[in-house]
Amino acid sequence: MENQSSKKAELLLHICCIGCGAYVGKMLDEEFSVSLFFYNPNIYPEIEYKKRLEEIERIAKHLSLPLYLGAYEHRSWLESVRGHETDKEKGERCLICYRERLRETAKMAQEKKIGFFSTTLTISPHKDARAISGIGSDLSLKYNVKFLDRDFKKQDGFKKSVALSHDLGLYRQNYCGCEFSRR
Numbered sequence: 760m761e762n763q764s765s766k767k768a769e770l771l772l773h774i775c776c777i778g779c780g781a782y783v784g785k786m787l788d789e790e791f792s793v794s795l796f797f798y799n800p801n802i803y804p805e806i807e808y809k810k811r812l813e814e815i816e817r818i819a820k821h822l823s824l825p826l827y828l829g830a831y832e833h834r835s836w837l838e839s840v841r842g843h844e845t846d847k848e849k850g851e852r853c854l855i856c857y858r859e860r861l862r863e864t865a866k867m868a869q870e871k872k873i874g875f876f877s878t879t880l881t882i883s884p885h886k887d888a889r890a891i892s893g894i895g896s897d898l899s900l901k902y903n904v905k906f907l908d909r910d911f912k913k914q915d916g917f918k919k920s921v922a923l924s925h926d927l928g929l930y931r932q933n934y935c936g937c938e939f940s941r942r
């Protein structure tokens with residue numbers, strides 16, 4: 760009998776923390792053959808980056824999802840947002856940050872010949888889902904990879920991700936990621 764999973768399209772899912780990644784990854788795995796991509800040079804300090812990564816490695820194994828890692832280049836990320844340190848969340852600094860992470864995801868999907876890319880970022884009530892949608896569509900054209908444009912916070916997505924984190928005993932941080940979001 761033919762393996763059903765071989766019929767699913769492949770999707771590279773950018774994740775920034777396991778709390779959201781586990782819920783979205785598990786949900787999308789019913790539709791797609793999902794691989795996770797952890798690329799978050801925005802996270803500060805490095806110890807926090809390592810903590811999120813360790814949790815992601817643990818749960819990727821638990822859910823049997825392949826995991827790709829991007830480079831952790833926080834200094835270069837700081838350069839990219841220079842001048843926007845005091846912007847409010849959802850402001851220009853965040854738009855640069857979304858674009859940078861989505862760009863690497865689209866590039867990685869293209870390199871690995873994965874047909875779709877997406878991100879868990881839209882699950883957060885603190886993120887601008889409309890802006891993420893625009894950036895994803897733009898990069899889709901640029902890298903010739905389809906963007907799965909979903910606002911994962913719909914249908915109580917955020918609440919459900921919190922509940923799943925609780926069930927699996929996952930670490931959930933109390934700030935977005937960069938030093939400016941810790942204030």
Ligand code: SF4
Pocket residue numbers: 801802848849852853854856857935936937938939940
């Ligand atoms: S608040 Fe979050 S999305 Fe905005 S720049 Fe910082 S890490 Fe990136």
